[in-house]
Amino acid sequence: MYWRSNICVISFFFLFFSSLTCFSVGIYFCLFNICYFIDWEVLVLNSSSIIMTLLLDWMSLIFMGLVLFISSMVIFYSDGYMEGDWFLLRFIILVLLFVLSMMLLIISPNMISILLGWDGLGLISYLLVIYYQNFKSFSAGMLTVMSNRLGDVAFLISIAWMLNFGSWNYIFYVDFLTNSLELSIISFLMIFAAMTKSAQIPFSSWLPAAMAAPTPVSALVHSSTLVTAGVYLMIRFNSLIMMTGYSSYLLFVGGLTMFMSGLGANFEFDLKKIIALSTLSQLGLMMSILSMGYYNLAFFHLITHALFKALLFMCAGVIIHNMSDCQDIRFMGGLVNYLPLTCVCFCVSNLALCGMPFLAGFYSKDLVLEVTGMEFINYVSFFFYFFSTGLTACYTGRLIYSIIFSDLNISSSFCISDEGWFMLKGMLGMVFMAVMGGSIISWIVFPFPYMICLPFVLKLLALIVTVMGAVLGYFLSISHYNKVLLSFSFWLGSSFAGSMWFMPYISTRSISFLPLFSGTYLIKSFDHGWCELFGAQGIFNFFKEGSTGNQLFQFNFVKTYLMTFLFFVIILMMF
Numbered sequence: 001m002y003w004r005s006n007i008c009v010i011s012f013f014f015l016f017f018s019s020l021t022c023f024s025v026g027i028y029f030c031l032f033n034i035c036y037f038i039d040w041e042v043l044v045l046n047s048s049s050i051i052m053t054l055l056l057d058w059m060s061l062i063f064m065g066l067v068l069f070i071s072s073m074v075i076f077y078s079d080g081y082m083e084g085d086w087f088l089l090r091f092i093i094l095v096l097l098f099v100l101s102m103m104l105l106i107i108s109p110n111m112i113s114i115l116l117g118w119d120g121l122g123l124i125s126y127l128l129v130i131y132y133q134n135f136k137s138f139s140a141g142m143l144t145v146m147s148n149r150l151g152d153v154a155f156l157i158s159i160a161w162m163l164n165f166g167s168w169n170y171i172f173y174v175d176f177l178t179n180s181l182e183l184s185i186i187s188f189l190m191i192f193a194a195m196t197k198s199a200q201i202p203f204s205s206w207l208p209a210a211m212a213a214p215t216p217v218s219a220l221v222h223s224s225t226l227v228t229a230g231v232y233l234m235i236r237f238n239s240l241i242m243m244t245g246y247s248s249y250l251l252f253v254g255g256l257t258m259f260m261s262g263l264g265a266n267f268e269f270d271l272k273k274i275i276a277l278s279t280l281s282q283l284g285l286m287m288s289i290l291s292m293g294y295y296n297l298a299f300f301h302l303i304t305h306a307l308f309k310a311l312l313f314m315c316a317g318v319i320i321h322n323m324s325d326c327q328d329i330r331f332m333g334g335l336v337n338y339l340p341l342t343c344v345c346f347c348v349s350n351l352a353l354c355g356m357p358f359l360a361g362f363y364s365k366d367l368v369l370e371v372t373g374m375e376f377i378n379y380v381s382f383f384f385y386f387f388s389t390g391l392t393a394c395y396t397g398r399l400i401y402s403i404i405f406s407d408l409n410i411s412s413s414f415c416i417s418d419e420g421w422f423m424l425k426g427m428l429g430m431v432f433m434a435v436m437g438g439s440i441i442s443w444i445v446f447p448f449p450y451m452i453c454l455p456f457v458l459k460l461l462a463l464i465v466t467v468m469g470a471v472l473g474y475f476l477s478i479s480h481y482n483k484v485l486l487s488f489s490f491w492l493g494s495s496f497a498g499s500m501w502f503m504p505y506i507s508t509r510s511i512s513f514l515p516l517f518s519g520t521y522l523i524k525s526f527d528h529g530w531c532e533l534f535g536a537q538g539i540f541n542f543f544k545e546g547s548t549g550n551q552l553f554q555f556n557f558v559k560t561y562l563m564t565f566l567f568f569v570i571i572l573m574m575f
Contacts, residue, residue, distance in 0.1 A: 007092055008079035008422075012072050015099070019068035026061030030444055034058075037109070037171075053169060055109040059299060062444070063232065064106050066303055067224045069433070070310045071099045077426030078216040081317055091131065095220065098124045102225045106232065109171040111159045118155060118197075118229065122148040125226050129213045140212035143504075147206040151196030151230075158189040170237070187244045190237045198230030198283045201257045205504040207280050211272040215317030218272060222279040223310035231286045231302055238295040247291040251377070254288030255384030257281070260501055262391030266398065266473070267498030271316050271327045274399060277500075278353060279309060281392060288385070289368050292375055300445050301364035307437040308352035308360050311430035315346040318423050319403065322416040329399065333406035338416035343404050345427050350400055352434050354393045354466055360438030365389075369462040370452045386461060390469035397473030406477070 029035070035057040043050040075095060082088050101120030108114045122145060130141035162168050164182070194200075199207040207227065211218060221227060234241065234250075241247055261280035268274045282305045290298040320327055322339065336343040352361040372385050442449075496502065532538070 007089060008075055011092055011096065012076040015068045015072035015075065019065045019072060022061050022065035022068060025056075026058050026065055027444055029056070029061055030058035052113060053110045054107050055171065056107060059235070060106050062303070062441070063224075063299075064103060066306055067099060067102050067106070070224050070306060070430075071095065071220055073426045073429045074216045074220045074310065074314075076429075077219070077314055077317070077423050078214075080422030080426075081216055081321060082214065091214070094124055094128055094131075095217070098128065098217075098220065098225060102229070105229055109169055109236075111155075111162055111168040111170055114233075115152075115155055115159065118193075119152060121197075121226050121229055122152065125210070125213075125221065128217045128221075129210050131214055131217070132212065137212040140206075140209040143209045144206045147196055147199075147203050150203070151193035154189040154192040154196075158186055158193070161185055161189070183240065183244050184246075187237070187240050187246055190233060191241065191246055191250060194230030194234045194287075195253065196230070197233070198227050198287065199257075199280055200230075200253050200284065200287060201260060202503060202506070204257060204261070204280060204500055205506075208273045208276045208500070209504070211270070211276050215272070215313060215320065218276070219310045219313035219317070222276060222313060224306040227279060227283060228302055228306065231283065231290070231298065234287065234290050235295045235299055235302075238290060238293065241291070242293050247293075250291035251288050251381055254284040254286070254291065255381050255388070257284030258288070258388035259284075259384050259391070262388045262395065263497050264500050265395040266391060266476075267494055268395075269328050269330055271320065271329050271332075271399075271403075272313075274329070274395060275309075275312055275316055278312075278392065278395070281388060282309070282353075285365075285368060285385075285388070288381070289371070292371075292377075294368075294371060296445060297364070297368060297371060300441065301368055303441050304352075304360040304364040304438045307430065308349045308434040311345060311427060311434045312349040312353065314423065314427045314430060315342055315349060318342045318427070319346070321423075329402040331409045332403045334404075334408040335416065336404045341424060342427070345431050346403070347400060348431055349434055350396045352438075354396050354470065355389070355462065358439070360434050360436070363438035363442045366462055367450065367452075370454060370459070371450070373454050373458040373461065374452055386465050389462060390465035390472075393466045393469030394473035394476070397470040398477045399473075401474055401477040 035055075038054040038056065040052040040054065041049050042052050075092060078088075078091065078095070082091055085091065098121065101117045101124060103117070104120065105114055105117030108117060125148070126141045126145040129144050130137045159168060161182070162170065162173075165173050167173075196203045207222075210221065213221070241250065258281050261277040261284065265274050265277040265281070268277060282301070286298045286301055286305075289301070318339065319332065319335065319342065323332060326332075348359065352359040355362045355365040357366075369385060369389065372382070499505070
């Protein structure tokens with residue numbers, strides 16, 4: 001067991017000190033407005049050079065530091081969580097490859113090198129989702145990889161279209177495209193690719209399904225790597241999107257995703273799926289604020305969300321680990337008596353998610369809502385923003401009450417305690433950033449703060465809907481109305497809201513009915529039918545029968561030769 005801990009500790013220190021280096025250099029680049037564009041000639045073969053292009057600016061360096069910091073804490077946490085796993089080395093290698101793919105995507109201004117990181121994320125996420133080798137994990141992995149492949153196709157088409165410009169370094173062209181057709185095509189393809197990777201409607205069903213992966217992977221995926229790749233791509237292509245009319249479409253889709261996932265989380269009982277739907281809601285918030293042109297604000301919320309969401313998944317992993325792999329919140333309760341430190345971390349991350357003042361989520365979420373109140377947007381988008389904020393507080397209050405303050409509903413004997421020191425140390429490293437990270441990064445990203453003047457009601461609206469949502473979530477948890485909402489009389493409405501508006505069924509059925517069933521009929525009709533009769537099997541039978549007849553003449557049968565000779569003589573005499 002010594003070598004297992006050794007691998008985790010070495011990986012932790014390497015990633016942690018790399019993150020400190022990236023953070024320090026990123027802060028320096030931000031303060032002095034420095035940007036390096038590096039061409040690295042990897043290989044020269046017959047006067048053809050293969051060049052790797054790197055973009056190092058404050059945004060890429062701070063984001064790299066964030067990803068490396070979270071992954072270092074996740075690997076340290078994995079030493080305790082994956083304690084009984086015999087293949088820990090394989091798991092650590094997959095996580096490191098996952099982080100490497102994200103690094104490649106972050107620092108690449110070139111479409112080809114972005115594609116390497118983009119596809120690397122898709123492939124390794126599939127391998128991590130099917131890590132527990134059972135049928136449910138396999139189905140979730142197939143849904144994940146198939147949904148992401150749609151975005152990969154759009155990315156490949158955009159690479160082909162960029163051949164018109166003579167280079168794949170999009171950063172040279174993104175501000176200077178004047179042809180409306182080129183603008184429309186490339187921006188549509190980029191938005192489509194980002195929507196699949198960041199699980200926006202109608203590609204949302206794979207995100208909760210990816211919860212089949214181990215919890216440390218979920219903490220990494222849902223905070224700073226896979227699902228944020230689409231948002232990061234949109235930040236880089238923001239000026240291109242704002243030149244076209246797709247920004248209003250992105251605003252509507254992001255708001256609808258926020259509303260759908262917030263509503264679904266209030267009907268869900270699986271702890272990890274509630275947190276996954278929470279991630280989906282925050283991704284919709286990032287996409288919608290991006291569509292207004294506030295890419296710095298979207299990046300700021302991306303960073304702060306990553307800090308408390310990784311901590312939230314780590315706490316959920318400790319709770320599930322102690323509850324003997326039970327993920328149903330109806331069986332949990334009163335855990336503050338058995339897991340006091342974990343419950344404190346869980347409350348801190350949940351309050352940061354709600355936007356509790358002076359925690360990490362407050363600095364970005366409150367700023368996003370105030371900017372939304374200042375913008376000229378329609379009532380539908382305004383409703384999506386503030387009602388979804390109330391829904392976030394509602395399911396958060398329900399989650400805190402169900403896990404921490406209600407009665408423990410598991411009847412079997414149990415042993416629940418805060419004894420996993422590797423997991424606790426990984427979580428405590430994240431608690432500091434979940435509390436202080438928002439203020440620290442706001443001082444770096446916004447040295448001159450926004451001056452937002454709003455009416456008194458609009459200024460307090462974010463606080464009002466958050467408090468009302470939390471109170472509603474608490475009263476729904478303790479009252480019988482929650483059972484009424486989930487009863488058979490409201491079965492259609494609750495199943496519609498709780499199953500993400502039937503999107504998982506649509507995603508899986510559309511894949512199974514049209515391509516797979518039609519493929520089955522085509523195989524039966526053609527490959528196993530007429531094509532077999534007149535194709536390969538028909539030719540095989542023809543030559544088989546001919547060679548069998550010809551083989552009779554090779555056995556030196558006198559009777560056969562005489563009969564053949566007489567047959568030819570008679571034929572000749574007839575002529």
